[in-house]
Amino acid sequence: MKKKYSIFSLARNALSGHKEWPKMWRSPEPREFYDVIIIGGGGHGLGTAYYLAKEHGLKNIAVIEKGWLGGGNTGRNTTIIRSNYLWDDSAHLYEHSLKLWENLSSELNYNVMFSQRGVMNLAHNEHDIKEIKRRVSANNLNGIDSFWLSKEEIQKKVPIMNTDNLRYPVLGASYQPRGGVARHDAIAWGFAMRADEMGVDIIQNCEAHQIRIKNGTIEGVETSKGFLRANKIGVVASGHTGVLAESAGIRLPLQSKPLQALVSEPIKPIIDTVVMSSAVHAYVSQSDKGELVIGAGTDSYNSFTQRGGFNIIEDTIRAMVELYPVFGKMKMLRQWGGIVDICPDASPIISKCDIEGLFFNCGWGTGGFKATPGSANVFAHTIAKNEPHQINSAFNLDRFASGRLVDEHGAAAVAH
Amino acid sequence: MLIINCPYCGPRDQSEFSNGGEAHVKRPDGSKEIGDREWGEYVFIRANPKGLFYERWVHTHGCRKWFNCVRDTSTDEILATYKLDEKKPNLNNFKSVVKTPSGEPEVGSGNFTVEK
Numbered sequence: 001m002k003k004k005y006s007i008f009s010l011a012r013n014a015l016s017g018h019k020e021w022p023k024m025w026r027s028p029e030p031r032e033f034y035d036v037i038i039i040g041g042g043g044h045g046l047g048t049a050y051y052l053a054k055e056h057g058l059k060n061i062a063v064i065e066k067g068w069l070g071g072g073n074t075g076r077n078t079t080i081i082r083s084n085y086l087w088d089d090s091a092h093l094y095e096h097s098l099k100l101w102e103n104l105s106s107e108l109n110y111n112v113m114f115s116q117r118g119v120m121n122l123a124h125n126e127h128d129i130k131e132i133k134r135r136v137s138a139n140n141l142n143g144i145d146s147f148w149l150s151k152e153e154i155q156k157k158v159p160i161m162n163t164d165n166l167r168y169p170v171l172g173a174s175y176q177p178r179g180g181v182a183r184h185d186a187i188a189w190g191f192a193m194r195a196d197e198m199g200v201d202i203i204q205n206c207e208a209h210q211i212r213i214k215n216g217t218i219e220g221v222e223t224s225k226g227f228l229r230a231n232k233i234g235v236v237a238s239g240h241t242g243v244l245a246e247s248a249g250i251r252l253p254l255q256s257k258p259l260q261a262l263v264s265e266p267i268k269p270i271i272d273t274v275v276m277s278s279a280v281h282a283y284v285s286q287s288d289k290g291e292l293v294i295g296a297g298t299d300s301y302n303s304f305t306q307r308g309g310f311n312i313i314e315d316t317i318r319a320m321v322e323l324y325p326v327f328g329k330m331k332m333l334r335q336w337g338g339i340v341d342i343c344p345d346a347s348p349i350i351s352k353c354d355i356e357g358l359f360f361n362c363g364w365g366t367g368g369f370k371a372t373p374g375s376a377n378v379f380a381h382t383i384a385k386n387e388p389h390q391i392n393s394a395f396n397l398d399r400f401a402s403g404r405l406v407d408e409h410g411a412a413a414v415a416h
Numbered sequence: 417m418l419i420i421n422c423p424y425c426g427p428r429d430q431s432e433f434s435n436g437g438e439a440h441v442k443r444p445d446g447s448k449e450i451g452d453r454e455w456g457e458y459v460f461i462r463a464n465p466k467g468l469f470y471e472r473w474v475h476t477h478g479c480r481k482w483f484n485c486v487r488d489t490s491t492d493e494i495l496a497t498y499k500l501d502e503k504k505p506n507l508n509n510f511k512s513v514v515k516t517p518s519g520e521p522e523v524g525s526g527n528f529t530v531e532k
Contacts, residue, residue, distance in 0.1 A: 066518065207516060207518065207519065208518065209516050209517060209518075210517065224516075237518070240466070240518040242464040243464070243465070243466050243517050243518045244517065244518060246464075246465070246517070247517050251457065251461045252461070252464075253460040253461045253462075254464055255437070255462060255464050256464055256466075256489075300434065300435040301435040301471065301487075302437075302464060302469065302471070302489050303489050303492055304466045304489050304490050305489075305490065305491060305492050309417050309418070309430065310417045311417055311430070311431055341464075344459075344460045400456045400457075400459075400460045400461070401451075401452045401453040401455075401456040402452065402456075403452075403456070
């Protein structure tokens with residue numbers, strides 16, 4: 001039965017002390033065989049299962065997750081959503097995603113709290129100005145809302161910003177009004193609930209150990225809950241995708257590193273947009289609870305520790321305090337790391353491979369959250385049809401042999 | 417933050433070093449004959465294990481020399497550092513703390529360093 005959320009169900013459940021809300025999804029034991037198994041129960045994986053069931057009519061699908069839903073990078077990012085990427089291929093992919101975000105709450109009938117408060121990317125030197133203006137023009141040619149803000153316009157939008165009295169003064173910015181933030185858990189839970197209603201088995205605490213292959217065709221996956229046979233497997237395990245690929249004897253061009261973020265104590269509304277700066281490496285938005293959500297960088301070395309080096313957050317805090325002196329005396333509440341898988345060209349891989357029935361959706365690096373619905377949508381297409389959607393055809397594995405890279409280091413906001 | 421034992425200068429703070437990625441990568445022979453795919457693998461693909469990993473560091477703000485290292489990427493524990501002309505240590509000499517390919521070690525990152 002389709003779960004409905006409305007003002008009436010909220011009132012009814014408030015009267016019963018919120019103890020009678022139905023479970024959002026079942027917790028079935030795995031069956032022996034599935035048409036499609038998705039490894040990784042984050043937003044991208046759950047979304048893939050949702051679109052496979054909804055748009056491609058597949059019924060026998062499982063999502064297996066090592067921990068709990070959305071407990072990986074879906075729950076560890078700074079939830080920034082934008083589509084102002086330089087190259088056509090990326091712009092189409094991220095814009096596809098942004099358009100899905102704009103309708104997602106009503107499609108899922110579940111509030112993903114998508115707040116289009118605008119995203120600003122700061123320029124701190126002559127080169128930044130040229131690069132950002134070029135990106136704005138490229139965005140406009142692709143029909144993406146993006147424009148240049150002068151220093152005075154920035155000061156009007158974000159009065160607390162110190163634009164002049166700092167080592168790298170703020171000289172201008174690009175601005176995408178349709179960008180913003182969303183609720184990270186809600187996207188995982190919304191997709192999970194609606195996928196579950198269509199019969200997708202969501203299996204938590206089920207760790208994939210080894211992908212098994214026979215004569216160049218996928219056989220199934222060895223898990224902590226036994227061997228599961230499958231016709232097709234989609235691996236969407238972010239930082240651990242490379243490890244799982246290795247278990248099938250496939251080497252992917254991925255390097256896994258911790259990416260850190262932190263949040264402050266909650267304060268009254270002070271910043272009503274998202275401000276990013278890749279040059280001094282600090283970006284910030286304010287959550288609905290009032291906490292400042294601050295994004296830091298990746299460590300320079302490969303690591304799977306969901307924690308990261310202290311020097312990285314030190315650098316970010318230094319930049320934050322210089323840009324916003326008013327934050328100088330605030331306390332930080334929490335700090336954490338997520339393991340991101342970075343491709344040599346800072347663009348994702350959404351692709352089939354040499355093994356029949358094995359698909360990868362990985363390499364999102366430091367910016368995968370914004371792409372969640374778009375990535376899931378085209379990955380579902382790729383799995384169902386055995387060939388890429390027009391939008392993700394450039395993001396194949398062959399590009400590392402052909403050399404047709406999609407170099408987005410400039411637009412990735414976080415310098416890798 | 418890591419404390420890295422430079423084989424030339426001794427233990428120093430990580431902020432003095434830069435990471436150089438996987439160590440012992442060999443450029444394929446006969447680069448005129450090999451195909452795009454094999455060449456692409458050499459250019460773009462590096463090992464990315466969860467667990468024991470051979471890697472390179474350079475003591476940028478110190479002696480500026482390159483050296484190799486064995487580190488456990490699941491805990492960040494540095495197990496050995498050695499000069500470029502020294503033989504690479506056998507990974508069997510070290511205990512792997514990750515039981516399954518993508519499993520978690522019993523103790524999280526940094527705790528080993530604190531214990532010692």
